[in-house]
Amino acid sequence: MEKVFLHTAMTQANADPCFETGHICPIQHVVDLLDNKWSILVLRELFKGQRRTGQLLDALPGCSTKTLTLRLRQLETHGIINRDVYPEIPPRVEYSLTARGREIQPVLIAMHKLGSDWLEQESCECSLLTGEGPN
Numbered sequence: 291m292e293k294v295f296l297h298t299a300m301t302q303a304n305a306d307p308c309f310e311t312g313h314i315c316p317i318q319h320v321v322d323l324l325d326n327k328w329s330i331l332v333l334r335e336l337f338k339g340q341r342r343t344g345q346l347l348d349a350l351p352g353c354s355t356k357t358l359t360l361r362l363r364q365l366e367t368h369g370i371i372n373r374d375v376y377p378e379i380p381p382r383v384e385y386s387l388t389a390r391g392r393e394i395q396p397v398l399i400a401m402h403k404l405g406s407d408w409l410e411q412e413s414c415e416c417s418l419l420t421g422e423g424p425n
């Protein structure tokens with residue numbers, strides 16, 4: 291019985307804060323922000339520079355206007371992208387990365403490298419790697 295008590299005391303002393311009430315796991319936080327493939331692919335496109343909705347839709351075959359709008363709103367809400375509306379007729383809206391959004395670049399570069407390694411194929415010329423796009 292004493293061993294059980296010692297084990298319980300050690301477990302509590304070395305408890306992982308990720309399991310404590312109110313604590314948010316950092317990995318889960320980033321996963322929740324990026325949400326799905328469309329959010330990640332939108333970010334990939336925005337590393338090339340400012341984009342309008344039509345340009346993003348052209349670059350993301352299979353993504354509906356509704357889905358793209360939802361993803362853009364979500365990324366804007368979290369401070370990852372900027373939405374600039376120009377008072378023209380028709381209105382022009384452009385999206386770009388914020389400083390916070392640019393912090394995601396090393397993660398996307400790592401994903402690109404891992405995907406290229408796993409696919410065992412010639413790597414594409416991604417703007418994340420070539421240095422093209424915003425600084």
